[in-house]
Amino acid sequence: MRGSSTSIWDPETLLSVRNIDVFYEDFHILHGVSLDVAEGELVGVVGANGHGKSTLLKAVCGLVPITAGDVVYGGESIRGAGVPGLVARGLAYVAEDRRLFPDMTVRENLLLGAFLDRGRRLEQESLKHVFDLYPRLAERQGQLARTLSGGESQMLALGRGLMSAPRLLAIDEPSLGLAPKLVDSMLATIAGLKRAGTTILLVEQSLGLIEGVVDRVYRLEEGIVSGGQARPAAPPAAKPRAGAAGKLRKKRR
Amino acid sequence: MQQFFEVLFGGIAQAAVYSIIALGLSLVYGTARTLNFAHGALYTTGAYIAWILTVGYFGLPLWLAVLALVPILFGIGVAIERFLVRPLRQGKNWKMTAMMVTLGLAFVLDNANLILFGAVAKPMPAFIDGTVSILGVVVSSYRLAVLIIALAIVALLELFLNGTRFGWAVRAVAQDIQGARQVGIDVNRIFAFTFGLSVVLTGLAGVLLAPIFLISPQGGWEPFLKAFVIVVLGGLGSTRGAVAAAFVLGLVEAFVVYKLGANWTMPVWLMTLLLVLMIRPQGLMGSGQTEVAG
Numbered sequence: 001m002r003g004s005s006t007s008i009w010d011p012e013t014l015l016s017v018r019n020i021d022v023f024y025e026d027f028h029i030l031h032g033v034s035l036d037v038a039e040g041e042l043v044g045v046v047g048a049n050g051h052g053k054s055t056l057l058k059a060v061c062g063l064v065p066i067t068a069g070d071v072v073y074g075g076e077s078i079r080g081a082g083v084p085g086l087v088a089r090g091l092a093y094v095a096e097d098r099r100l101f102p103d104m105t106v107r108e109n110l111l112l113g114a115f116l117d118r119g120r121r122l123e124q125e126s127l128k129h130v131f132d133l134y135p136r137l138a139e140r141q142g143q144l145a146r147t148l149s150g151g152e153s154q155m156l157a158l159g160r161g162l163m164s165a166p167r168l169l170a171i172d173e174p175s176l177g178l179a180p181k182l183v184d185s186m187l188a189t190i191a192g193l194k195r196a197g198t199t200i201l202l203v204e205q206s207l208g209l210i211e212g213v214v215d216r217v218y219r220l221e222e223g224i225v226s227g228g229q230a231r232p233a234a235p236p237a238a239k240p241r242a243g244a245a246g247k248l249r250k251k252r253r
Numbered sequence: 254m255q256q257f258f259e260v261l262f263g264g265i266a267q268a269a270v271y272s273i274i275a276l277g278l279s280l281v282y283g284t285a286r287t288l289n290f291a292h293g294a295l296y297t298t299g300a301y302i303a304w305i306l307t308v309g310y311f312g313l314p315l316w317l318a319v320l321a322l323v324p325i326l327f328g329i330g331v332a333i334e335r336f337l338v339r340p341l342r343q344g345k346n347w348k349m350t351a352m353m354v355t356l357g358l359a360f361v362l363d364n365a366n367l368i369l370f371g372a373v374a375k376p377m378p379a380f381i382d383g384t385v386s387i388l389g390v391v392v393s394s395y396r397l398a399v400l401i402i403a404l405a406i407v408a409l410l411e412l413f414l415n416g417t418r419f420g421w422a423v424r425a426v427a428q429d430i431q432g433a434r435q436v437g438i439d440v441n442r443i444f445a446f447t448f449g450l451s452v453v454l455t456g457l458a459g460v461l462l463a464p465i466f467l468i469s470p471q472g473g474w475e476p477f478l479k480a481f482v483i484v485v486l487g488g489l490g491s492t493r494g495a496v497a498a499a500f501v502l503g504l505v506e507a508f509v510v511y512k513l514g515a516n517w518t519m520p521v522w523l524m525t526l527l528l529v530l531m532i533r534p535q536g537l538m539g540s541g542q543t544e545v546a547g
Contacts, residue, residue, distance in 0.1 A: 087437030099432035
């Protein structure tokens with residue numbers, strides 16, 4: 001069974017968070033959090049606001065420092081590696097608050113997503129891919145990001161993440177501020193990315209929202225992680241996972 | 254009328270140089286999120302270094318001196334960011350601390366210049382003498398050259414910011430630091446680079462205006478104050494706003510000098526600033542956004 005931080009290295013595991021502690025100023029946000037994500041998996045992390053979900057993703061992506069523990073990605077420790085180094089290795093973070101460049105056009109925002117060599121090599125292909133995914137962004141490529149609607153902003157945030165040619169995409173509450181209909185299509189898009197081979201770590205507030213698309217779910221409560229067992233017969237799963245007999249905990253807060 | 258056009262031209266030429274000083278200030282404010290109070294002292298320092306390299310000691314031709322000056326100024330700017338500003342960045346209220354530190358640096362530079370060069374202003378010869386006549390208006394060749402050089406610098410900067418990948422990264426950091434980090438931009442490198450670039454801009458402005466105003470240890474404060482008014486009028490952090498504001502205020506200055514006398518320049522500038530900020534608190538081209546946290 002996956003999920004133990006002391007397990008022997010599994011070549012299929014792309015990301016392994018091992019017992020990390022994260023502080024924000026004097027607040028102890030994450031307490032010994034561990035989780036694993038295998039290559040090609042779509043793993044969810046759910047929990048209420050303020051319980052450390054965003055902090056967990058930011059810590060994994062190098063945006064906030066880790067006080068104790070380790071993060072292993074692609075077989076090597078990436079603790080303290082610095083964000084540019086992580087993006088260069090294919091680890092991309094899509095922020096819940098979008099973090100677009102408001103006074104740049106949609107196209108400029110996307111091209112900046114391919115700022116490092118890794119993304120730049122595939123710049124034109126990625127741009128075409130994003131525009132195929134979201135024809136809306138293609139229509140508005142000359143428009144300033146600040147003039148986009150909430151749904152379009154989320155498309156652009158995800159599109160910018162894709163421009164870096166990510167191997168693992170960490171997506172932080174993509175549903176935030178979206179109408180229910182848009183949330184559905186957003187999740188369908190994320191499931192599509194997973195089918196196309198991108199490994200995804202997805203954070204959301206409610207399990208109900210992402211239940212249908214994820215392979216496994218961890219719960220994060222007051223900075224402590226639990227769960228992570230494989231779901232039985234997840235519909236969009238690419239292949240059956242070892243030990244897929246575990247049951248998903250459905251207890252709601 | 255002839256005299257008015259001469260004053261007007263002088264105002265435009267000067268505005269172009271102010272816009273370079275203001276651009277440097279605005280770039281640093283926009284990206285590194287702090288004001289550099291040593292900007293004026295660095296304007297003077299740039300002029301003094303050019304003076305040492307040319308007429309003062311080494312006797313280099315001006316173009317060669319400028320070629321040597323640019324990397325020196327850039328290095329000074331990078332060092333200020335790396336060793337004076339960056340270590341403060343972790344602390345609480347770091348912006349205020351950083352401003353105080355740069356203010357301290359301004360006094361250190363001013364007094365070092367006073368000790369090294371004395372209180373008597375140093376003259377700097379202009380590289381062109383004489384006058385030219387444009388549409389019947391007689392203007393000094395040097396002021397025309399200054400205008401052209403300053404406009405060329407502004408154009409190059411625009412080209413750099415909009416047409417190069419590194420320039421895009423500078424704009425990205427100005428618009429959202431976390432967003433810039435997310436796409437893999439090394440923001441510390443951008444901070445250091447913009448500090449370097451801003452010192453190059455203010456130092457070159459010091460060299461350009463030296464033949465007109467001479468070089469004196471306290472001489473940087475007035476351009477700094479003017480650049481500050483320009484930056485606020487244009488919208489903090491907006492480079493295009495700074496250029497627009499420089500020209501608005503340059504023209505205002507020309508009218509004031511012509512009608513009221515040079516002493517009224519600053520009061521009228523500040524009244525213009527007050528009026529604009531009453532109508533547009535974010536400045537001419539400011540985004541009106543509140544500060545984005547890093």
